[in-house]
Amino acid sequence: MSADTDVDSPARSASETATQNGFAPPQRSHTDEPRRERSGGESDPPEQPAHHATAAEFFAGMGLMRAGLERVGVSTVFANDNDSTKAALYRANWGDDVLTVDDIRNLTGDDIPDADIATASFPCVDMSLAGNLAGLDGEQSGLITEFCRILAEMGARRPRAVIVENVPGFKTVNEGRDFAQVVEMLRSLGYSVDSVVVNASAFVPQSRARVFLLGTLGPRPALPEPPNQAGPLRLVDIAGADGDWWPPDRRDSFLDSLSPLQRKRVDAWRSDSRIRCLGAYRRTRDGRAVWEVRSDEIAGALRTTKGGSSRQALVRVGQGNFDVRWMGVDEYARLQGAANLHYDAVSERQAMFALGDAVCVPVIEWLGHNWLTRLAA
Numbered sequence: 499m500s501a502d503t504d505v506d507s508p509a510r511s512a513s514e515t516a517t518q519n520g521f522a523p524p525q526r527s528h529t530d531e532p533r534r535e536r537s538g539g540e541s542d543p544p545e546q547p548a549h550h551a552t553a554a555e556f557f558a559g560m561g562l563m564r565a566g567l568e569r570v571g572v573s574t575v576f577a578n579d580n581d582s583t584k585a586a587l588y589r590a591n592w593g594d595d596v597l598t599v600d601d602i603r604n605l606t607g608d609d610i611p612d613a614d615i616a617t618a619s620f621p622c623v624d625m626s627l628a629g630n631l632a633g634l635d636g637e638q639s640g641l642i643t644e645f646c647r648i649l650a651e652m653g654a655r656r657p658r659a660v661i662v663e664n665v666p667g668f669k670t671v672n673e674g675r676d677f678a679q680v681v682e683m684l685r686s687l688g689y690s691v692d693s694v695v696v697n698a699s700a701f702v703p704q705s706r707a708r709v710f711l712l713g714t715l716g717p718r719p720a721l722p723e724p725p726n727q728a729g730p731l732r733l734v735d736i737a738g739a740d741g742d743w744w745p746p747d748r749r750d751s752f753l754d755s756l757s758p759l760q761r762k763r764v765d766a767w768r769s770d771s772r773i774r775c776l777g778a779y780r781r782t783r784d785g786r787a788v789w790e791v792r793s794d795e796i797a798g799a800l801r802t803t804k805g806g807s808s809r810q811a812l813v814r815v816g817q818g819n820f821d822v823r824w825m826g827v828d829e830y831a832r833l834q835g836a837a838n839l840h841y842d843a844v845s846e847r848q849a850m851f852a853l854g855d856a857v858c859v860p861v862i863e864w865l866g867h868n869w870l871t872r873l874a875a
Contacts, residue, residue, distance in 0.1 A: 550571065555578070559855055572614075579597075618660070646687065658873075701835065703731040749820065770817075771816070776791050811825065836853070
């Protein structure tokens, strides 16, 4: 995890920052820790800001950026996505008062209400091998330029803070030129821009590093240090005991596909007195489909469940037993910090697709406590 600050950051006082940004998100708690969900999915009530900050949410998906911002008292006044499945989940959880389901290319600055913050969790497919590393030239990831166009069209009304999110490959694809291009587009609109990489593993048992571009009009606050894991987080603590565990023949095929090193590890864990839960993905190695099991007792990054290699399996091993099954929507939701939301508006597979394509809620909450608060500190 890392934080990058532009070298041309101007010095400023706290009062200058507050005046420049014109809104005051909630003050950071004395613990600096995000709110944890209680058992049963209940949460502590959000802190209330001195001025009720508002957000416009682009590439909104099912609304997990909104879920994180609401935890720090920021209300969403506009949301846009072009996926009907994600829109159905958004409506089920947030209603459709602020939701516009349309291609972002059809929107103009005049369509966007006044807001303090604009967020963009733009598509990541072209930042990865799945999208042939097309970067901003790709049909999906290139849509971030439409977000910048809309900000430009808003003129003096454009939000005073911007949060742009994507996978770590965003910083490296095309030798970093695409990342630099987006930074420059935001700078051309008057934003000072920093970046930080935050891994969801600081909050939930899921390895999910994401890059955040944080932009402000005028002077900007010091960038927070990325969070460290607060305590032991293990997949076994969120995995359900029930589920469609695979029958012996399928389970044995799973074991037979493991490499010798992986099989040796699994056999050792099987004889241990401690129960472990581990994430596993199906891979193609030398033209052969195999399974690979993580050894760190956390899940790999949840994905969109497109294709067999994208869906994650759950391995439960120990006390002489070995079991495996697909992860379910409840586990996906817990791993994204979104167990309290509703998913029955769509199929389980569709809900897992939306969750795999979303931000992790406690990560956004952390940014709210540790960055948005500093805009008015």
